Amino acid sequence: MMPIFxxxxxxxxxxxxxxxxxxxxxxxxxxxxxxxxxxIFSFLAGxxxxxxxxxxxxxxxTLAIGYTFGSIKRKxxxxxxxxxxxxxxxxxxxxxxxxxIFFPFWFLF
Numbered sequence: 169m170m171p172i173f174x175x176x177x178x179x180x181x182x183x184x185x186x187x188x189x190x191x192x193x194x195x196x197x198x199x200x201x202x203x204x205x206x207x208i209f210s211f212l213a214g215x216x217x218x219x220x221x222x223x224x225x226x227x228x229x230t231l232a233i234g235y236t237f238g239s240i241k242r243k244x245x246x247x248x249x250x251x252x253x254x255x256x257x258x259x260x261x262x263x264x265x266x267x268x269i270f271f272p273f274w275f276l277f
Contacts, residue, residue, distance in 0.1 A: 177212035180205045188228060199232035211270050222269055223257030230256065 184205030191198035203225050210222035230253035234240040240249060260269060 173212050177209050180208040180212070184209065184228075191228065191231070196232070196235035199228040199235065203229040203232060214266065214270065219261065219266060223254075223261040226257035226260065227253035229253065 184202045187198040187202040187205065191202060206221060206225045206228065210219075210225060213221065227250060230249045231240070231246065234245065234249040240246050
């Protein structure tokens with residue numbers, strides 16, 4: 169039963185890496201899929217590296233929000249949203265408990 173979780177976790181990580189590359193090349197809607205992939209990987213790898221990688225979820229999430237609402241028009245705006253995602257992710261990992269970070273998944277178990 170446990171190897172299936174590893175397969176799902178690493179599949180989510182591979183999807184996240186592939187969609188990040190597409191998003192960087194200009195298909196900005198893929199930032200949403202990358203954020204979900206990193207979030208799923210972080211949850212399934214929760215007790216090893218998942219607590220550190222959940223902070224990375226906020227980088228593509230802030231970029232997806234910025235591009236969706238049209239707030240990113242130049243590279244400077246993209247850099248600002250990137251820094252905002254890093255800051256939010258760092259603060260979430262540092263100050264917010266895992267129960268609240270992974271709250272949507274607790275209904276499954």
